[in-house]
Amino acid sequence: MSMSQHMKDIVIIGGGPIGIACALEFEKRQWDYVILEKGALTNSLFNYPKNMTFFSTSEKLEIDSIPFISKNPKPNRDEALEYYRRVATSNAIHINLYETAEHLTSLKDAFEITTDKAQYRAKKVVLATGFYDIPNTLGVPGEQLPKVTHYYKEAHPYSMQDVIVVGASNSSVDAALEIWRKGGRVTMVIRGASIGERVKYWVRPDIINRIKEGSIKAYYHSEVVEIRPKEVIINTPEGQKVLPNDYVVALTGYKPNFDLLEQAGVSLSNDDIKRPVYNEDTMESDVAGLYLAGVICGGMETHKWFIENSRIHAKLIAAHLDKILT
Incomplete structure (x- = not known):
């Protein structure tokens, strides 16, 4: 021994x-x-x-x-x-x-x-x-860029930035709302048809209303296909879109x-x-x-x-x- x-x-x-x-x-x-x-x-x-x-x-x-x-x-x-x-x-x-x-x-x-x-x-x-x-990774080109994170700590660094939040779970919704409230320009990229059913019941109406009024942009039935230093390419039902981007917060579990x-x-x-x-x-x-x-x-x-x-x-x-x- x-x-x-x-x-x-x-x-x-x-x-x-x-x-x-x-x-x-x-x-x-x-x-x-x-x-x-x-x-x-x-x-x-x-x-x-x-x-x-x-x-x-x-x-x-x-x-x-x-x-x-x-x-x-x-x-x-x-x-x-x-x-x-x-x-x-x-x-x-x-x-x-x-x-x-x-x-x-x-x-x-x-x-x-x-x-x-x-x-x-x-x-x-x-x-x-x-x-x-x-983390469950996206498996797309550019995911290793320093602007991509799979963990979210706080909203302040994302103030006045173009931020994509990937996912529609509790963590994604919390991050999207916090970043928006701290002055970030938030776009959610969501694979499914809606905000997740397991999202906290007191938060779900909040995010749905922010999306409805246009404060937070959301693409449903969509996914990230490439991340570049200043933009992100996503596939949507309306075809491919190129979005200006500073940070990607990929909270996909x-x-x-x-x-x-x-x-x-x-x-x-x-x-x-x-x-x-x-x-x-x-x-x-x-x-x-x-x-x-x-x-x-x-x-x-x-x-x-x-x-x-x-x-x-x-x-x-x-x-x-x-x-x-x-």
Whole structure:
């Protein structure tokens, strides 16, 4: 065994809300565990837009019945970061931040996890890695230009600029409205026939009205085909159009990193969804001792699982491990 290999009962990969929920369950049982998180605490939430408001109410974002008090009916990003930070620190959970799990190997009766800093040997592993790492790309010429982003943080840089927002989801609509309100000239390029049905119910009428009055331009049944330094070419039902452009904000969704699943030998469904195989009662994958928690369970269906409905995964995993580790 190398000097840097650490022995653990359980390694949790991913320090988001669901990874933290798992840690709280393991902490109660005094199991020897650690969370490995490649970025900041709740890294995905940290990377959300600064002014983002959640769809869920604060009590539905609570983990382990620890109260989440918000000033508003729907909490915002900063309140969520504060909540999960306090939960993590006040319960003294074991978490290594800015440590990336690079390799996961299933051995006969254990797992080997290699990070960019150390090596771990664990009896069990929980994968709670979320899905915010890898953007769904457009796959068009010019997508690598520095004016193109797949993440949106705030509107100020886009003030007085020609901005194309690609997509019609919650994130696209929020970005389009914020950029327009901060003085950006916004055009939405939307593949479908309308603004997405899952857009927050209090925001949807706002964007529809802004499009109707012409404040925000929208092309439906359309897609970007090429991005150039000062313009973008799109295909529309009326033919190809060349639009003046300073920035492209392509918010076309994200996908899980399947690498660790595949390295460990977890089976994925044979379709575009690539849903990992697991037992819904225990959250154990078809690799014995490897558990899945949170949005990773849905494969490419990243809208299926979220904090509100996957909080329970931590308790299901702990209940199953109770029979094995105690």
